[in-house]
Amino acid sequence: MKISVLLFTFLCICSFKSIAQPGANLCFQDEWFNEGERFQARGMTWDVWFINEQNNLGMTREEIANKVKITLERLPTSHLRIVNEIHIVVGKPCKGGGSRKCASNPERAGILLSYESFRDMRARPTRYRCSGRNYTDKGAWDEEKQTHGTLLHEIGHHIDYKYSITNGLPRHEREDFRTCVNTNGCYSKTAKTRGISEVTAQAYYAYFNRTTYQQVMAGSTDGSPRSGTQPATRNGATKLFNQRRLNVLLSSDAWESWD
Numbered sequence: 001m002k003i004s005v006l007l008f009t010f011l012c013i014c015s016f017k018s019i020a021q022p023g024a025n026l027c028f029q030d031e032w033f034n035e036g037e038r039f040q041a042r043g044m045t046w047d048v049w050f051i052n053e054q055n056n057l058g059m060t061r062e063e064i065a066n067k068v069k070i071t072l073e074r075l076p077t078s079h080l081r082i083v084n085e086i087h088i089v090v091g092k093p094c095k096g097g098g099s100r101k102c103a104s105n106p107e108r109a110g111i112l113l114s115y116e117s118f119r120d121m122r123a124r125p126t127r128y129r130c131s132g133r134n135y136t137d138k139g140a141w142d143e144e145k146q147t148h149g150t151l152l153h154e155i156g157h158h159i160d161y162k163y164s165i166t167n168g169l170p171r172h173e174r175e176d177f178r179t180c181v182n183t184n185g186c187y188s189k190t191a192k193t194r195g196i197s198e199v200t201a202q203a204y205y206a207y208f209n210r211t212t213y214q215q216v217m218a219g220s221t222d223g224s225p226r227s228g229t230q231p232a233t234r235n236g237a238t239k240l241f242n243q244r245r246l247n248v249l250l251s252s253d254a255w256e257s258w259d
Contacts, residue, residue: 094130156204
């Protein structure tokens with residue numbers, strides 16, 4: 001009987017650790033506070049943290065941080081206030097980016113960006129080695145539009161978290177998003193995560209990645225971001241950013257405030 005109780009207790013502890021540990025790993029880590037670059041944007045102070053030296057870009061940290069700043073300046077101030085509470089880290093992961101919530105402490109949320117993501121997306125894909133593995137990445141910086149696509153996408157996740165855009169969808173919309181992320185013609189087959197929030201994050205990216213800053217902000221000229229110039233959409237269920245999915249984004253509470 002005692003053996004059974006001990007075994008049950010052991011399994012419960014192991015199960016708890018297996019559940020709790022991934023959540024803990026999603027939090028911004030103390031050791032990531034290394035060297036940083038600080039800048040001012042929209043009256044706020046920002047820090048970009050660099051957590052390793054695997055930088056083969058030929059760019060200084062100041063130049064990398066400036067690309068972050070230029071991208072952030074496209075966003076409405078109400079969204080920037082949310083992002084300003086999130087740590088922006090360059091150097092992890094090795095490729096692309098990631099968004100990290102932190103259930104135990106929301107102030108430990110993070111946006112992670114690889115060094116390679118700061119290359120021009122129109123340049124030839126670069127082969128490189130990081131943490132003992134080989135990678136190929138075409139980058140996410142759009143030199144023509146002066147935007148970092150991966151950063152916009154990851155910010156979209158945090159705006160989604162804050163306003164519960166995806167979680168608040170009715171069942172038929174959730175099924176539509178789920179179909180999209182599982183269809184290669186709709187969502188990238190190379191993406192590691194396949195959650196339906198990816199559709200919202202990519203729609204956010206598409207909204208703020210238009211040709212010029214003036215086009216992006218034109219929706220606020222009459223005080224309503226839901227009117228004015230809007231990004232082009234493509235019809236069809238297999239088009240990631242179609243009018244239906246744009247409407248989900250624009251009808252959310254995230255578009256109520258636009259200062």
